[in-house]
Amino acid sequence: MTRNDALPRLALLALVAAAAAYVTVNREKLDPAILDAWLSGMGIWAPLVYVAIYAAGTVLFAPGAIFALAGGAMFGPLLGTFLNLTGATIGASIAFLIARYVAGDWVKRKAGGNLKRLLDGVESEGWRFVAFVRLVPLFPFNLSNYAFGLTHIPFISYAATSFITMAPGALAYTWLGHAGREALEGNGSAIRYGLLALGLLAAIAFLPRLIGRLRGNAVTWIVPGDLLVMSASHSPLKIVDVRGRDEFLGPLGHIPGAINIPLDEIGVRRDALLGDPEATIALVCRTDRRSAAAARQLQDSGLTNVRVLRGGMEQWNLLGFEAVRNR
Structure with missing residues (x-):
């Protein structure tokens, strides 16, 4: 790679790193109420703008739970789940591509020992390991998006598997966010929404044991x-x-x-x-x-x-x- 070829990559890496640092320092200022008020003036463009913000937040290491809860509060349980899942998948895909083509060395330093576990897991099981990581959060979500870019898994397999297997978590957090808004507005159905969301989160909590058994029996x-x-x-x-x-x-x-x-x-x-x-x-x-x-x-x-x-x-x-x- 020539010096001229490397400059755009270094510039993009510096921009991403600076933005991520800013978001980390100002994390407490990520207020769903402010986001709701700002998006309310966007009219029919609000869903698209929200997805773009969610995707950017994922790339910049912003807490995904904040967006997931906000999506449920602003757009309801069904549309909110779709928008949350779409935004998370786009952001995870962008992070994957940045790591694969731009910021590989930085990701290796950031991931540390976790990277070898991811590399070994993908080499052994391919898309199944991506599904396992999405369903059982053993690795930090935002960092794993970048780390997967350093594996040999095809991009389409990674993106499709991520979209499908992030759905349960997106649904649970979105419904919980919707329940919170309904409760604040005095809607009695909020209890039902909250119980549904908590039940789904409880089911996800049991996934490590279930998947561990399935993985243990997969090979003789x-x-x-x-x-x-x-x-x-x-x-x-x-x-x-x-x-x-x-x-x-x-x-x-x-x-x-x-x-x-x-x-x-x-x-x-x-x-x-x-x-x-x-x-x-x-x-x-x-x-x-x-x-x-x-x-x-x-x-x-x-x-x-x-x-x-x-x-x-x-x-x-x-x-x-x-x-x-x-x-």
Whole structure:
């Protein structure tokens, strides 16, 4: 990259950083009542202006709950939910693109240790990990928007998954904001709105345990010793190494008898794994992240007798088992 090419990116990064710092310092001045009064003069343009403000606030690390509650108070539970969800998705998408094309180094410093967890999660599970992070807020929402831009997930998958999986939270906070306004106006239905919103928030609170169980059951593991026994016993078995060809023939080598189908080809080469319906398909990679992702792809396509080698070739070699190498 030349100096002239870098200047616009640096200028945009500086602008975003300065605006984010301003919003952080003046966070207490973000008053929904002021926003409501200002938007009331916008007429039919108020929804579009609100979405734009919400999106900008997301990019600048403004608290999303303030906007979500304000949207419910100003636009009601249905339109407010749609506007909140749209604004949050647009803002999350802009942050994603800024990180991917402009501010990668800054995001790496800001994210710290969380970034590796995100990178590993996306490498292993793709869009499923984005859904998990959206449904279970283990990472700060505004920062995760930027951090996802440094992963390999396609933009469309990221944006679509975010829109769908942010819906429950957007609905709950919007209804809560609507209930608050109704209560202030003396509307008896406010209690019903509030209970509905609190019930949905309670359901979201139980999602970590539920998703944790589902994630734990998604992959069936096999340890190197058991795989070695299966290979020696002539059980119906197909060992599939999902690394690239260079890794397959590289220093770690591969398990004798394994076939090489890289992860990005698993879907299109699924038919090569069909045959004996009783055969076990054992998936292998360097550790076990890519093989776990391949297992989920195959399970989604209808193959059930799929196993993932725990620890991959690193563990296989660590235990002293024979590996074929490109000598």
